[in-house]
Amino acid sequence: MHRRDVVQVLTSCPAAAADDIAVALVAERLAACVQRIDGVRSTYRWQGAVESAVESLLLIKTCADRVDALQARLVVLHPYALPELLTMPVGGSAEYLGFVREATSAG
Numbered sequence: 001m002h003r004r005d006v007v008q009v010l011t012s013c014p015a016a017a018a019d020d021i022a023v024a025l026v027a028e029r030l031a032a033c034v035q036r037i038d039g040v041r042s043t044y045r046w047q048g049a050v051e052s053a054v055e056s057l058l059l060i061k062t063c064a065d066r067v068d069a070l071q072a073r074l075v076v077l078h079p080y081a082l083p084e085l086l087t088m089p090v091g092g093s094a095e096y097l098g099f100v101r102e103a104t105s106a107g
Contacts, residue, residue: 003065006100010086011058012042018056021077030070032103035059063104
């Protein structure tokens, strides 16, 4: 993966934290866009027990070279002890991918 390749990062969080996380990531140029899907029901094993929670899913568009900084910031912003962070390469229109690259550049 090239450093300026566009990726999508997924994280889930409590609805109360979603807007603050999204705004901070975009304002700090760690993300070009964050989409929020509310009402996602997650079922997972945590500390030996099966848990379930209703969360917001954040779809974060950024570049591969920003993922490490995004992850470091997410750990600070996120209320969970172990925030989900899944990164997937994406393709798309050249114009949109250019927008993501520009929006996440150092400025």
